[in-house]
Amino acid sequence: MQINKINRRTFFKNGLWSFCLAGFAAIAAFFSIKKRKPNTVWQLDPHICVACGNCATYCVLEESAVKCVHAHAMCGYCDLCTGFFNPEPRALDTGAENQLCPTGAIKRTFVEDPYYEYIIDKALCIGCGKCVKGCNAFGNGSLFMQVQHDRCLNCNECSIAAACPSQAYSRVPVDKPYILKRAEHA
Amino acid sequence: MVRSGHILIFTTVFFVFCTVTFGIERLPPPDFEETDHKMPTTDQITDVTPRAEIFQYIDVAVLAGTLVLSSYLILKKRSRRAVFLLMIFSLLYFGFYRKGCVCPIGAIQNFVLSIFDNTYALSFSVLAFFVLPLVFTLFFGRTFCSAVCPLGAIQDLVLLRPIQVAPWLEGGLRLFAYIYLGAAVLLAATGSAFIICRYDPFVAFFRITGHMSLLVLGLCFLLIGMFVGRPYCRFICPYGIILRQLTKISKWKVTITPDECIKCRLCEDACPFGAITKPTVEWPQSSYSRSKKLLGFLLLLMPVLLFLGGWAGSGLSWSWSRMHPTVRLAERIYMENEGQVTDTTDASTTFRATGKPTTELYNEASAIRNKMQYGGWLFGCFVGMVAGLKLIVPAVRKQRTEFEADKGGCLACGRCYKFCPKEHVRLKDLQEKRNNIDDKTV
Numbered sequence: 001m002q003i004n005k006i007n008r009r010t011f012f013k014n015g016l017w018s019f020c021l022a023g024f025a026a027i028a029a030f031f032s033i034k035k036r037k038p039n040t041v042w043q044l045d046p047h048i049c050v051a052c053g054n055c056a057t058y059c060v061l062e063e064s065a066v067k068c069v070h071a072h073a074m075c076g077y078c079d080l081c082t083g084f085f086n087p088e089p090r091a092l093d094t095g096a097e098n099q100l101c102p103t104g105a106i107k108r109t110f111v112e113d114p115y116y117e118y119i120i121d122k123a124l125c126i127g128c129g130k131c132v133k134g135c136n137a138f139g140n141g142s143l144f145m146q147v148q149h150d151r152c153l154n155c156n157e158c159s160i161a162a163a164c165p166s167q168a169y170s171r172v173p174v175d176k177p178y179i180l181k182r183a184e185h186a
Numbered sequence: 187m188v189r190s191g192h193i194l195i196f197t198t199v200f201f202v203f204c205t206v207t208f209g210i211e212r213l214p215p216p217d218f219e220e221t222d223h224k225m226p227t228t229d230q231i232t233d234v235t236p237r238a239e240i241f242q243y244i245d246v247a248v249l250a251g252t253l254v255l256s257s258y259l260i261l262k263k264r265s266r267r268a269v270f271l272l273m274i275f276s277l278l279y280f281g282f283y284r285k286g287c288v289c290p291i292g293a294i295q296n297f298v299l300s301i302f303d304n305t306y307a308l309s310f311s312v313l314a315f316f317v318l319p320l321v322f323t324l325f326f327g328r329t330f331c332s333a334v335c336p337l338g339a340i341q342d343l344v345l346l347r348p349i350q351v352a353p354w355l356e357g358g359l360r361l362f363a364y365i366y367l368g369a370a371v372l373l374a375a376t377g378s379a380f381i382i383c384r385y386d387p388f389v390a391f392f393r394i395t396g397h398m399s400l401l402v403l404g405l406c407f408l409l410i411g412m413f414v415g416r417p418y419c420r421f422i423c424p425y426g427i428i429l430r431q432l433t434k435i436s437k438w439k440v441t442i443t444p445d446e447c448i449k450c451r452l453c454e455d456a457c458p459f460g461a462i463t464k465p466t467v468e469w470p471q472s473s474y475s476r477s478k479k480l481l482g483f484l485l486l487l488m489p490v491l492l493f494l495g496g497w498a499g500s501g502l503s504w505s506w507s508r509m510h511p512t513v514r515l516a517e518r519i520y521m522e523n524e525g526q527v528t529d530t531t532d533a534s535t536t537f538r539a540t541g542k543p544t545t546e547l548y549n550e551a552s553a554i555r556n557k558m559q560y561g562g563w564l565f566g567c568f569v570g571m572v573a574g575l576k577l578i579v580p581a582v583r584k585q586r587t588e589f590e591a592d593k594g595g596c597l598a599c600g601r602c603y604k605f606c607p608k609e610h611v612r613l614k615d616l617q618e619k620r621n622n623i624d625d626k627t628v
Contacts, residue, residue, distance in 0.1 A: 017435045024321050028313065032310065038307065038309070039242065060396055062395045076215060111216075112223065140215075152236070154237070157383040165532035167511060174236050183215065
């Protein structure tokens with residue numbers, strides 16, 4: 001009787017064990033063959049982004065992985081750049097009190113009358129999106145935000161994505177990790 | 187004067203362009219006729235590429251390697267020191283180098299979401315991180331917990347003065363891990379949030395930066411962990427719950443003694459995680475009928491607990507569905523439309539700018555709410571069932587004649603080995619054998 005009992009118990013145990021192993025094998029096979037998908041990374045769609053400023057504050061990194069990018073081909077090279085200047089600038093020069101950017105990450109250089117070129121110094125950009133908002137409001141929208149993949153930790157759940165008011169974040173295939181704005185005439 | 191002039195010119199220009207060429211460039215890009223200035227290209231940002239794909243295979247290889255090594259060191263070599271060194275390596279690699287992402291604990295959610303959402307991509311590395319420790323546990327017990335998991339490692343390091351937790355308290359607190367697992371699965375399945383990742387207490391340490399609240403939470407866990415061994419692993423970890431069930435049927439597992447238990451009781455208090463079970467005492471015949479009655483009562487209580495749990499779960503689901511951004515947005519829009527609030531949020535203004543009809547949003551939100559309602563019932567029943575089983579299990583008689591590592595709770599850390607006198611005999615024999623070989627070779 002005693003022997004029978006042990007046999008029954010081990011039989012059930014072995015059955016359950018085999019069932020679990022077969023289950024894991026099936027899961028692994030199903031997902032790696034049937035539902036094989038490429039690796040993905042986080043990216044934001046600049047066409048949906050509203051430049052709310054959450055990118056600068058919600059990233060788990062102290063200095064956000066999101067930074068501003070400039071599509072020069074779309075830029076109007078304006079003298080009065082609403083991405084560069086405060087809404088009410090005292091003068092159209094590079095004085096800090098006239099600039100929107102809190103870290104002075106945009107370099108303004110004279111090209112030819114009346115055009116000025118604006119270049120982002122990525123090392124200084126904190127991804128606050130103030131310039132993007134300004135540019136989108138009155139300019140061509142040539143300034144936009146992008147997740148910089150040399151900084152992004154690719155968290156399983158992106159904290160910025162969870163806080164994004166326009167749900168602009170999604171996982172994109174790793175071989176196309178950027179969603180760029182392009183000039184429509186180009 | 188200069189200021190207002192600018193604004194006037196600017197707004198005029200703006201409105202002119204707005205009306206004529208809305209949607210195209212408001213301000214045409216220049217041709218640079220005077221100078222031969224070349225525009226910089228934006229494509230330079232695409233030079234900054236994500237981590238190369240080969241590295242994820244290296245991660246998986248390291249995971250498999252550490253699992254094999256951990257199993258060997260625990261079960262065959264029986265060396266706490268070697269396990270400790272491997273644990274440090276895992277903490278450095280998976281914790282500080284890989285910044286704790288992706289880990290098998292969080293991979294539960296990726297796995298669940300990919301089942302419920304066909305468009306969600308489950309990459310090879312995430313799948314491997316989810317399945318590999320499960321398979322290893324099925325063979326060797328919780329060797330993942332002992333020396334591979336960085337969350338376990340960081341807690342193991344701070345364990346200074348372990349105190350024993352009463353078994354009833356341990357079991358009660360562990361109910362929280364089941365609730366956490368259920369909630370994580372429910373919220374991942376509905377695509378609401380990955381709460382395991384969101385409230386990971388140690389990931390902020392691995393990144394050496396993070397939100398203050400999480401740092402404080404992590405610090406609390408480490409402070410408690412100085413006295414109560416591995417509090418996250420024992421009472422919170424949802425992956426540990428799955429491993430716990432699997433290790434009960436694992437092929438090989440930790441045995442305190444390498445030989446036969448001599449019931450010397452030296453190992454009785456050796457385990458800082460309260461995972462050593464004592465031999466059972468003979469129950470007096472008179473208590474049989476009483477315990478039978480108790481068992482019957484508990485079995486009858488089971489359906490009641492199931493129903494109560496399900497009811498509570500479905501009640502909770504209403505507020506939990508607010509974890510989903512669509513539901514949150516729909517509630518906000520509804521409140522604004524009904525005039526309950528006067529201001530707007532970034533999310534609501536963005537939604538209105540898209541021109542999507544509100545009814546569509548409401549329908550989406552109520553679909554999610556419905557799903558959450560069903561899920562809430564299932565979740566509640568699950569918790570009710572676990573609570574019921576927790577009551578039933580102690581009422582069932584078991585017979586144990588030896589001191590042994592608890593089948594589910596043993597974290598395979600190897601601390602108990604050195605408490606067994608038989609282990610010292612084994613080591614001595616091993617040393618003698620080695621000496622003999624050395625003598626021969628000399």
